[in-house]
Amino acid sequence: MPIRSASARWEGNLTEGSGTLKTGKGGLQGNYSFKSRFEEGEGTNPEELIAAAHSGCFSMAFSKGLADAGFTPTSVETVAKVHLDKTDAGFGVSRIDLETVGDVPGIDDATFQKIAEGAKENCPISRLLSPGATISLSAKLA
Incomplete structure (x- = not known):
């Protein structure tokens, strides 16, 4: 690899x-x-790059899971919100909220949610980040 x-x-x-x-x-x-x-200055930051990596990885893993279950998605769109918090120990990423919308013909919501949860648990970036940050998921059918 x-x-x-x-x-x-x-x-x-x-x-x-x-x-x-x-x-x-x-x-x-x-x-x-x-x-x-x-603050809210112009430019990017490391947390945005983590969000980009996580949303991209999750979207691909979710698409694969859907296709493996017989539901080829038309599209999967994911936003990752990375929370950088200050504690007594310093700054750290405490939480990542994944918000995804899938356009998936022929799937019911229960199956969609189950596959989404599996993608959240198993995409490589989730596995990397989950020991140190809580990862939440909101998944909606388009």
């Missing part, structure tokens, strides 16, 4: 500095700063 990479460059101190994030093959690249991470 291939090894995936990304890089980051930071210049300056924590609050006034700035940096860039770039995926290994250059598909995603963005600027980040203290304000884009801890």
